[in-house]
Amino acid sequence: MSHPRSHTRIAAGSAAFKRINRAMVFGGFSTFALLYCVQPLMPLLAHDFRLTPAQSSLALSVATGALAVSLLASSVLSERYGRKPLMAASMFCGGVLTLLAAFAHDFPQLLVLRSLLGLLLGGMPALAMAYLSEEIEGPSLGHSMGLYIGGSAFGGMAGRVLSSVISDFYDWRIAMGAMGVAGLYAAWEFNRSLPDSNNWRPGEGGVRALLRGTAQHMRDAGLPWLFTLSFLLMGAFVSMYNYIGYRLLAPPYAMRQSAVGALSVLYLLGIFSSVWAGKLADRLGRRNVLWMVMAAMLAGLLLTLAPSLPVIVAGMGLFTFGFFASHSVASSWVGRRARPPQALASALYLFFYYLGSSVVGWLSGVIWGHAGWAGVVGILGGVLGLAMLVALRLRGLAPLEPVTAPATPSAR
Secondary structure, three states: OOOOOOOOOEOOOOHHHHHHHHHHHHHHHHHHHHHHOOHHHHHHHHHHHOOOHHHHOHHHHHHHHHHHHHHHHHHHHHHHHOHHHHHHHHHHHHHHHHHHHOOOOOHHHHHHHHHHHHHHHOHHHHHHHHHHHHHEOHHHHHHHHHHHHHHHHHHHHHHHHHHHHHHHHOOHHHHHHHHHHHHHHHHHHHHHHOOOOOOOOOOOOOHHHHHHHHHHHHOOOOHHHHHHHHHHHHHHHHHHHHHHHHHHHOOOOOOOHHHHHHHHHHHHHHHHHHHHHHHHHHHHOHHHHHHHHHHHHHHHHHHOOOOOHHHHHHHHHHHHHHHHHHHHHHHHHHHHHOOOOHHHHHHHHHHHHHHHHHHHHHHHHHHHHHHHHHHHHHHHHHHHHHHHHHHHHHOOOOOOOOOOOOOOHHHO
16 A cells, blocks of 8 residues: 655654654564574584584574575565565564474474575565654654664564573573564564554565666665675674674683573663664764774774683673664664665665675684684674774765755765
């Protein structure tokens, strides 16, 4: 069903703004909780199915790789069928498939279910950024996008902590089942809270539209660099949490599974930093904030080389703070800079985001097997060094000319 074009966008403080943010917090929670709940379970999967760390990481990598592909298809479908219906259906399917994964008979079957999860879960992250960019007024977009990213941070934390604690006292299957139930509840809350789109209009769909829109966005002076950033930042972030557990479970730390999973409470820093950085970027400009929060991420990575456990945890916290702040700023920059088809621009950003998770996350596992944690820090340091160069290049990016109304440079 098409909706008439409305020139009134939603401002911070309104009832509709609160409803949208409530829904997006549940949406971000569901996506990250269902996708990453297997991360602290990797050592258990490796033990049960007799896998190497790199092989057990496929439980996450196949899902993020499939999700990357799904994002592009979802953005095209949404041009014909709308944002909300596809997002709600995506979340519901994610909950069902996570429940089914709890009953997998062997590792190949688990990988099939996780691949399907990635394919069907893609509608939520692909369209959330486009929905917010269409419905929220410019000065409030950074705040709203930050809340969505904060919901993602909370989901990542809850998914990891709950699955780790439950698996420590029961087993990983019960943990997966519990996450599936939580995902179904989040889908119900999302569907009842999110207002229908007012500024969406059916657009052209199909492969031809996908190729044309992709070429258009790739010709932009800034978007390809933001897509590159998403690949590098997410690849580094997921690798940190993929393999730090193996280090801390082994001597001299010998931590319990639940204790390692509890370190995901550091995601609470991401909930704060994503909202804080979004507001700061609205005020100071994304180009002036992005490189600074990325520098914090790199500093946190280097701290994890220390032998002291408190210093390692502090480094993980600083790394997490910097990642979610960087992601919040970069994703809102895509939303502000992209021209129609906006959903495709968001999907391309997230395509590279999850592709980085899959590729760099798997490669870091290979490095871990040969060079341990120092090797992982070495490759991730190189990845973040490249990301810093991209962020510094974006500082000189010329703002786009406004389409209908004047805009400040900081809005680009």
